[in-house]
Amino acid sequence: MARTTRSPAAPRVSPPDLPPQLDPASPARGADLLAARLDLTGTVDLAYASLEQCTISADAESVDLQGATIIDAEIVGARIASLRLRDASIRRLRVVGGRIGTLDLSGARIDELEIDDVRIDYLNLGGARGVDLEISNCGIRTLDMPQAELTRVRFSESISDEVDPRGLRAKDVDLRGLDARSFLDANSLRGTTLSSFQVQQLAPLFAAGLGIQVRD
Template sequence: MARSPASPASPRVSPPDLPREFAPAAARRSADLIAASLELDGTVDLAYASLEQCTVAADADTVDLTGSTLIDVDLTGVRIASLKMRDASIRRVRISGGRIGTLDLSSARIDELLLSDVRIDYLNLGAAKATDIEIRDCGIRTLDMPQAELTRVRFTGTRSDEVDTRAMRATHVDLRGLDASAFLDANSLRGTTLTEFQVQQLAPLLAGGIGIQVMD
């Protein structure tokens, strides 16, 4: 595929547009929260809620945001064993610092997401439709992106043990800053940008994918 001189295009990620003051609020299922500050612990049910211009602090076992809408939301230094954001709609969300066991963004619709300096055991982007994601200075043990549609995604200073890209569709996805120990499917890396060293590491997997037997 022909590449323009500007390829890969950088993600267009801006910080959340937040007010100067916030009102403390309680978390509840299907809540409609604007300019609220949330402090979460234990098991939290925010499924199908709407959070707009909110800040979130958490030291929690489970935070369920399944099917929720998050616009201009800032999560800083959170510690969450399981953060469920499956089927969520996300726009200008920033997660910086802290530790997350499982971050489930499967089937989410994402427009501007920043993950910065976060330790994540399992990040699931399976079947997500995402535009403009920056993943910076993160440690991700397992990164799953099967059947995801990704546009303008960039990794910088990030490491992962295992990356699953099966059936991923990528446009302007910059993997040069992702130090991955293993990719499960090199054939689905079409539309991504890699360093020469990364391609050398992937050579046996790429050869096997087109039926080449490599022997010394």
């Protein structure tokens, strides 16, 4: 199908619906938390928990949210060495400020995710299925997206040392605001939007993918 002049469609991201009053709560594996405020330290196990209308602050070594269900939540100013959201179900999550060593979203099902002004060493979206992602003002050392299925995703004012898009299935994925030093596979960028400058930078990779030798 031919793209329209409005392509790429912008992500449809709305703020999480948070109540005015939040009660402090303690983390636990499989916990069912509603309208809670979590202050996390050390090593935290919230795997397979349910978090709805929650806020999270953290200065932690590890936070495990594998398989968790997260609806209308916010993480602000967190410092976490490893934040694991593998296979999680996410609907309206906002992550603002702070520093995260590894942010593992592999295999996650994502509907509305905003990441703003966060420094991330390793962002893993491998195998994730995501709709409506807004990533802005972020420094990402390594961005992995192998076998991900992403729709309506936009990067703005962000940088990355290395991007791995191998096997990416993309629709309305806007990479114009991502200043990446290298892409591992330009042929996997089908469905994305790039600036003319980015295309010039990637020309050698495009040529190699087509079996073209470029010599001066």
